[in-house]
Amino acid sequence: MRQFFTLFLFLLFLQAVQAQLPSKFQGQGSIKAVSTESRPVQRQWKGVFTFPRGDVQFCNQFPAARLNGLTQENDSVYSILITSENTPVNGSPWYAFKVWSKRPRTINIKLTYQQGASHRYNPKVSKNGRNWSAVNGERVKRADDTLSVAYQFRIEVSRDTTWVAAQELYTSADVYKWAAALGRKMSWPLSTIGETHWGRPVMLLKAGNLQSRNRVLIIGRQHPPEVTGQLAEQAFVERVAANDSLATAFRERFLLYVVPLMNPDGVDEGFWRHNAGGVDINRDWQAFHQPETRAMRSLLEKEITGAGNKLWFGLDFHSTHDDIFYIVDPALRGSLPGFIKDWLQAFQQRIPGYEPNIKPLYSEGPTSTSFSYLFKNYGTEALVYEIGDNTSREFIIQKSKVAAEAMMQLLLERVP
Ligand SMILES: [Zn+2]
Structure with missing residues (x-):
């Protein structure tokens, strides 16, 4: 009896210890594709918002802007409504607008979202649209509020434009400027693989040896607000372009296909999640109903694979609440067994104190996401880099x- 009691106390103690450990980000649950194709996408009214009282003005007339409604509550408080392109949608309320005032003053801004969506991005401000700093505010929820959890903050405004956005602004023009500059410097061809619903090009940068049958695929920004994933993707490609022996050897033996921005409509229209067809394109890799995913499928079938060409590795860059890698169930065998495990271990070895958060997210069933499609159809070692x-x-x-270096080393060693 006494032993049981001791064991009971020990279990209680264990529970208390566990409760105090910082909890690791659990990542998302299993992927379920919800069809939104029949839900029309709402266009955003664009222009300058003015008020009878005061001389503060807001504007959403620029790429990636999102400001759907605005009311002035009193002389210094403005309430902003942010809504999504259509519904149902993953709750990632993106916003971006400009504000100015004839006389310098302090104003309070309340961000409110459509019902069911909660605040995700704390605001950043900029005086030039390039250099951003965080603004501190607070979450608010009024009892009488029919809108979802909102965020309130205070900023100084003046005649000079102040930019406010959910993350640093990084539009399709910025991405393609980056790709064109890198392409010119490295003599890497930049081409178009297709067009979006609203006629924007989906661009492809081919990096490395154009004659090589050994291929790697990098894709990014299927989800418009995911700027940090874009930054990671570009830094990855820049490391492959570096002027050292590792990168040079890699570029001689491999050909890297880079589609840096898969959803330019979503990015430039300030969408939360979908493309202009109203669909989460990273849930469309089974149905292939959207022009962006169709262009990718055709590129894979006609060019990247087949005729002796092999796609060894595929990375899809995203952003979420915390860093995580979504991988294929390690029990399933791809073209380079052990590659993903060793690649992930490299982070631990090369970044002191860092332990990658890893979650298997595909084992069987429909391949609605890019990485599962690559794995299932081509045996490609593939993952989501969040x-x-x-x-x-x-x-x-x-x-x-680290990610690019470990990839280059491992592929050089292991690809026959
Ligand atoms: Zn994403």
């Missing part, structure tokens, strides 16, 4: 360098 919304921008770069 960066936290608030991961330090320096760490994103550091980690991408």
Whole structure:
């Protein structure tokens, strides 16, 4: 009896210890694709918002802007409504707008979202749309509020424009400028693989040896607000472009297909999640109903694979609440057994104190996501590279360098 009591006390103690450990980000649950194709996408009214009282003005007339409604509560409080492109939608309320005032003053801004969506991104401000700093505010929820959890903050405004956004603004023009500059420097061809619903190009940068049959695929930004994933992706590709012996050897033996931005409509329209067809394109890799995923499928079938070409590794860059890697069930065998495990271990070895958060997210069933499609159809070692919304921008770069170096070393060693 006494032994039982001791055991009971010990179990209680264990529970108390566990409760105090910082909990690791659990990642998302199993993937379920919800069809939203029949839900029309709402266009955003664009222009300058003015008020009878005061001289503060807001504007959403620029790429990636999102500001759907605005009311002035009193002389210094403005309430902003942010809604999604259509519903149901993953609750990632993106917003971006400009504000100015004839006379310098302090204003309070309340962000409110459509019902069911909660606040995800704390605001950042900029005076030039390039350099951003975080603003502190607080979450608010009024008892009488029919809208979802809101966020309230205070900023100084003046004649000079102040930019406010959920993350640093990084539009399709910025991405393609980056790709074109890198392409020119490295003599890497930049081409178009297709067009979006609203006629924007989906661009492809081919990096490395154009004659090589050994291929790697990098895709990014299927989800518009995921700027940190974009930053990680670009730093990764830049490491492959570096002027050292490892990168040079890799570029001689491999050909890297980079589709840096899969959803330019969503990015430039300030969408929360979907493309202009109203669909989460990273749930469309089974149905292939959308122009962006169809262009990718055709590129894979006609060019990247087949005729003796082999796609060895595929990375899909995203952002979420915290850094995590979504992988294929390690029990399933791909083209390079052990590659993913060893690649993930490299992070631990090369970044002191860092332990990658890893979650298997595909074992069988429909391949609605890119990485599961690559694995199931081509045996490609594939994963989702997720960066936290608030991961330090320096760490994103550091980690991408390690990721690219480990990939280059392992592929050079193991691909026959
Ligand atoms: Zn995503």
